[in-house]
Amino acid sequence: MTPPIVLTVAGSDSGAGAGIQADLKVFAAMRLYGTSVITAITAQNTRDVRGIFPVPAEMVTEQITALTDDLPPVAVKTGMLGSTAVAEAVSVAARSGLLPNLVVDPVLISTSGRQLGVVNAIERLLPYAMVATPNRAEASAILGWTVSTPDDMAKAAGQLAATGARYVVVTGGDADADAESSADGAVDALWTGDGLRLLRGPWVDTRNTHGTGCSFSAAIAGRLALGDAVPDAVAFAKEYVARALLGAQGWELGSGHGPLDHHGWSGRDGRGSE
Ligand SMILES: Nc1ncnc2c1ncn2[C@@H]1O[C@H](COP(=O)(O)OP(=O)(O)O)[C@@H](O)[C@H]1O
Numbered sequence: 323m324t325p326p327i328v329l330t331v332a333g334s335d336s337g338a339g340a341g342i343q344a345d346l347k348v349f350a351a352m353r354l355y356g357t358s359v360i361t362a363i364t365a366q367n368t369r370d371v372r373g374i375f376p377v378p379a380e381m382v383t384e385q386i387t388a389l390t391d392d393l394p395p396v397a398v399k400t401g402m403l404g405s406t407a408v409a410e411a412v413s414v415a416a417r418s419g420l421l422p423n424l425v426v427d428p429v430l431i432s433t434s435g436r437q438l439g440v441v442n443a444i445e446r447l448l449p450y451a452m453v454a455t456p457n458r459a460e461a462s463a464i465l466g467w468t469v470s471t472p473d474d475m476a477k478a479a480g481q482l483a484a485t486g487a488r489y490v491v492v493t494g495g496d497a498d499a500d501a502e503s504s505a506d507g508a509v510d511a512l513w514t515g516d517g518l519r520l521l522r523g524p525w526v527d528t529r530n531t532h533g534t535g536c537s538f539s540a541a542i543a544g545r546l547a548l549g550d551a552v553p554d555a556v557a558f559a560k561e562y563v564a565r566a567l568l569g570a571q572g573w574e575l576g577s578g579h580g581p582l583d584h585h586g587w588s589g590r591d592g593r594g595s596e
């Protein structure tokens with residue numbers, strides 16, 4: 323069977339734990355045909371982002387039209403956009419209907435603390451989002467108040483619907499910043515358009531969390547490409563990320579926040595386990 327096409331519009335991570343590289347691994351693991359539009363090149367490893375080389379907005383548009391003319395996606399995710407000009411170019415394509423089933427991951431700051439995007443750029447794209455997937459820090463930056471507890475996350479998910487996104491998932495990773503939250507497990511808050519749900523999963527105790535948000539939004543787009551309804555796609559993505567975190571628990575790739583086990587290697591033959 324010909325695999326469905328799913329597109330990622332994101333930045334390149336040379337360390338391949340996040341960004342375009344993570345998204346393409348998720349799509350491959352899901353047996354989908356992944357395509358990519360690169361918005362910026364980062365010089366990055368598990369410890370830090372050392373440099374960012376932005377791609378001009380016209381080149382981003384050219385990549386999008388090259389794909390939509392010949393390899394049109396069934397679903398799309400966006401990650402790091404970098405500049406407001408790139409966000410504008412992507413939102414023009416979205417407005418023209420070229421980016422169906424759009425999942426917007428409003429990437430603002432990397433796990434390692436580097437600024438990768440700006441709020442007013444993200445806000446241009448959110449009105450076209452079928453699903454938006456901010457983490458707590460991103461939700462806080464967009465809304466202007468500190469989103470911390472599961473109650474805050476639920477409230478934030480509802481408020482973020484005002485940006486125009488039809489579904490909103492506020493994700494609760496990064497427990498380093500808030501040790502108490504991991505005691506509740508991994509909690510995400512989903513606004514479905516007519517109600518709120520708290521999604522709970524087991525908390526995986528690991529430093530290897532680089533690219534969780536990228537992988538989560540990619541897996542949602544992947545399941546939308548396969549025809550899932552949004553709540554089912556979100557539930558799948560949450561389980562997928564939890565499994566990928568568990569698989570990489572003993573991995574020693576880099577000395578910072580290492581990548582996930584996107585392909586289930588640890589489960590299959592034990593090569594990744596300690
Ligand atoms: N240590 C963890 N254990 C289990 N699930 C996690 C963990 N860290 C993140 N997640 C899950 O990964 C997904 C992405 O969330 P998050 O890490 O908040 O994204 P981001 O990378 O944008 O900060 C969410 O479903 C979240 O609950």
Ligand SMILES: Cc1ncc(COP(=O)(O)O)c(N)n1
Nearest residue numbers: 333334340341432433532533
């Ligand atoms: C190119 C690129 N895109 C996104 C992220 C965010 O991922 P994380 O929050 O896990 O650092 C990143 N570090 N690099």
